[in-house]
Amino acid sequence: MIILFKMFIVCKTAGTRGERAALVAVSEYVSDACAGARPESPCRRTSAAKSSSAADQGAAIVRDPRIARSRAALREALIDLMEERGFDGFTVNDLCQRAGLNRGTFYNHFKDKDALLLAFENEVLADLDDFSRKMGAFSIKDLAGFRLRKKPFPVLVELFDYVRAEGPFFHAVLGPGGDMRFAPRLREAVCNELIMSLLHDRYREDPTPFVNYYIAYFAGAYMSVIVRWIETGMRESSEEMALIAVRLFFIKPGESITL
DSSP: OHHHHHHHHHHHHHHHHHHHHHHHHHHHHHHHHHHTOOOSBTTBOOHHHHHHHHHHHHHHHTTSHHHHHHHHHHHHHHHHHHHHHOGGGOOHHHHHHHHTOOHHHHHHHOSSHHHHHHHHHHHHHHHHHHHHHHHTTOOHHHHHHHHHHTOOOHHHHHHHHHHHHTHHHHHHHHSTTSOTTHHHHHIIIIIIHHHHHHSOHHHHHSOOHHHHHHHHHHHHHHHHHHHHHHHTTOOSOHHHHHHHHHHHHHOOTTSOOOO
């Protein structure tokens, strides 16, 4: 309610242009507030709420085609500059020059380049939340069934399709010149939820310290698989990666390391 009241005051005093600025300010306020939230439990994720809130605010902004074009140009420029110089190696002015925008346009949308990066990261995490919800509808028995039939698990195929489509962004943000804070958020949003969805209800509802280590172990492993796929140019198809991901989950010590 406080946010809506602030938005109303700005709109009343600034007119049409102020309305747009207010919407942007609200988006940044919600994103910043949500980014500071922490999970209540190691096994209970709140990043879905954070990223969904930011994505909802972002959607309200990008309905304006001009704003959508500006955001797309900034996103492409951000990716290119992170690959070339690293995130700390360029300024807002560099970003605007590369995107073909003026600084005024940038500051109408974002308070700094950190806010820009956070907004794009939240959008990606909001998209990935859909896959986490889909995984919640399946059990480890379902996964084993696909393994026995040697069929790729459909939700994982969709996940790798999305990662491929967003490959340039992931490569830049997860790379040495990217944002070291994003990998843990991605692991929590996708890998932790993937493992959680396959656990028996009793472990999900009342996890022991060992269960938390189990989740961390496999979540870290799957995060490494995704990063390696991105770093090596995503040569394997999404179907192949889905088969690999399931095979790795069921492989046993001493077993032949084959797909």
